[in-house]
Amino acid sequence: MMRGPASDLPIVLSAIDVRVGARSILNDVSVTLTPGLPTAILGPNGAGKSTLIRVAMGLLKPSSGAVSWGGRGDAPPDRRAVVFQRPVMLRRTVAGNLAFALAAAGRPRAGRKAAIERLLARVSLSALGDRAARFLSGGEQQRLALARALARDPDVLFLDEPTNNLDPAATKAVEAIVADAATSGIKVVMATHDLGQARRLCGDVVFLAGGALVETGAAEDFFRAPRSEKAAAFLRGDIVE
Amino acid sequence: MSGFHAALDLVLQGNPSLYAIVRLSLLVSLSAILIAALVGLPVGAWLALARFRGRSALIVALNACMGLPPVVVGLSVFLLLSRSGPLGSWGILFTAKAMVIAQAILVTPIIAALARQTIEDLWLEYRAEFEAMGVGLLRRVVALLWDARVSLLTTLLAGFGRAAAEVGAVMIVGGNIEGYTRTMTTAIALETSKGDLPLAMGLGLILIVIVIAINGAAWGLRQLGEQRGGR
Numbered sequence: 001m002m003r004g005p006a007s008d009l010p011i012v013l014s015a016i017d018v019r020v021g022a023r024s025i026l027n028d029v030s031v032t033l034t035p036g037l038p039t040a041i042l043g044p045n046g047a048g049k050s051t052l053i054r055v056a057m058g059l060l061k062p063s064s065g066a067v068s069w070g071g072r073g074d075a076p077p078d079r080r081a082v083v084f085q086r087p088v089m090l091r092r093t094v095a096g097n098l099a100f101a102l103a104a105a106g107r108p109r110a111g112r113k114a115a116i117e118r119l120l121a122r123v124s125l126s127a128l129g130d131r132a133a134r135f136l137s138g139g140e141q142q143r144l145a146l147a148r149a150l151a152r153d154p155d156v157l158f159l160d161e162p163t164n165n166l167d168p169a170a171t172k173a174v175e176a177i178v179a180d181a182a183t184s185g186i187k188v189v190m191a192t193h194d195l196g197q198a199r200r201l202c203g204d205v206v207f208l209a210g211g212a213l214v215e216t217g218a219a220e221d222f223f224r225a226p227r228s229e230k231a232a233a234f235l236r237g238d239i240v241e
Numbered sequence: 242m243s244g245f246h247a248a249l250d251l252v253l254q255g256n257p258s259l260y261a262i263v264r265l266s267l268l269v270s271l272s273a274i275l276i277a278a279l280v281g282l283p284v285g286a287w288l289a290l291a292r293f294r295g296r297s298a299l300i301v302a303l304n305a306c307m308g309l310p311p312v313v314v315g316l317s318v319f320l321l322l323s324r325s326g327p328l329g330s331w332g333i334l335f336t337a338k339a340m341v342i343a344q345a346i347l348v349t350p351i352i353a354a355l356a357r358q359t360i361e362d363l364w365l366e367y368r369a370e371f372e373a374m375g376v377g378l379l380r381r382v383v384a385l386l387w388d389a390r391v392s393l394l395t396t397l398l399a400g401f402g403r404a405a406a407e408v409g410a411v412m413i414v415g416g417n418i419e420g421y422t423r424t425m426t427t428a429i430a431l432e433t434s435k436g437d438l439p440l441a442m443g444l445g446l447i448l449i450v451i452v453i454a455i456n457g458a459a460w461g462l463r464q465l466g467e468q469r470g471g472r
Contacts, residue, residue: 057373059369059372059373076375077373077375078375081373082373084369084370084373087370088366088367088369088370090367090370090384090388091388091389092388100374100384101374103380104371104374104375104376104380105374105375132467132468148374152374
């Protein structure tokens with residue numbers, strides 16, 4: 001695989017504000033994402049998790065504050081990939097979706113067929129390569145979305161609620177792919193409201209509430225002894241605003 | 242009913258002048274559609290993706306042009322191509338070329354406007370993914386045109402239907418000259434007014450069969466496309 005010398009890590013977000021009209025979505029959020037185990041972005045609905053991912057991915061310019069990737073403020077998104085909460089399948093076959101992602105990432109035509117085979121195997125979709133992507137089940141679509149993101153050979157993989165609305169078997173399959181990606185050296189950053197999932201996969205936690213950063217730290221410490229009242233309430237299952 | 246039988250006989254016997262008329266009609270309308278597609282699809286894609294001042298006004302104008310009256314288009318092209326008109330030196334008034342131009346003008350706005358809507362809807366759906374994948378403008382346009390191909394094919398057919406069925410424009414710029422610029426629709430109009438109903442009905446029958454056949458083929462392609470790519 002092609003890999004230049006520079007990496008997009010660490011990703012440093014400093015004093016990020018995102019406002020839409022008069023509404024503040026993120027308020028003075030500073031986070032550093034470093035290589036290592038996956039990072040969980042936790043918080044109640046509306047906390048700003050998806051927006052934080054969009055800013056860290058470079059898709060959304062913050063109203064104020066700065067983002068840098070591996071020390072550069074203008075790194076093109078070549079080495080970052082994202083799976084949105086509701087990934088959109090192109091009106092093509094499963095293999096066609098991957099071919100498009102590879103082409104968009106600038107992979108030479110010659111190696112694409114082999115790359116598609118590898119990616120399909122990686123997400124256990126080898127048997128469905130010729131199927132129309134839109135006719136796949138929810139879990140299969142999620143796996144294809146992951147393969148499409150992995151096709152970019154990213155340093156960082158952002159996942160927004162990757163197992164939302166999936167049944168346990170599909171969730172397990174997705175988590176296995178994510179764990180495998182993390183083991184292969186990809187930094188995974190995932191928004192989730194599945195606390196068990198964060199426990200199973202993640203090494204550290206970024207906890208947001210109401211658009212503000214409340215707490216960050218090692219996952220183990222966060223789940224055992226949260227330092228903030230809001231995080232403690234969230235972990236207890238109380239409604240946190 | 243005897244008129245209907247006479248019409249069927251004409252069609253089945255393979256009357257050569259009748260088939261010359263059918264051939265010319267198809268040639269003119271298909272050429273017009275080809276030109277309209279080459280112009281209308283890129284314009285539609287551009288209007289779907291571009292953001293500029295006056296875009297809304299342009300879209301409204303384009304949508305309004307879908308309803309251009311064929312006789313008005315015919316008259317405009319006639320004035321352009323007539324001896325004293327700005328393009329009179331081309332000397333193509335009352336030729337098949339003039340009919341192709343008139344029909345292309347008639348159909349291009351339809352294709353552009355419908356393609357714009359189709360592609361814009363698809364773009365809203367794909368946008369986030371394309372931005373995340375860093376897809377460049379050219380690849381975007383090609384991908385949107387390709388992924389919307391099934392709907393766009395229907396759009397082209399709508400355009401073909403409009404071109405093949407109109408009388409006003411080809412009548413004015415073609416002149417309905419027998420063996421030269423006589424199409425199915427102008428022949429039907431003429432033969433009806435002359436009272437030769439069997440020929441008019443025979444041509445009408447053929448016109449309807451052609452339109453049904455093309456739509457049937459498009460339906461088949463659509464099914465195939467949906468099986469391959471999904472709705």
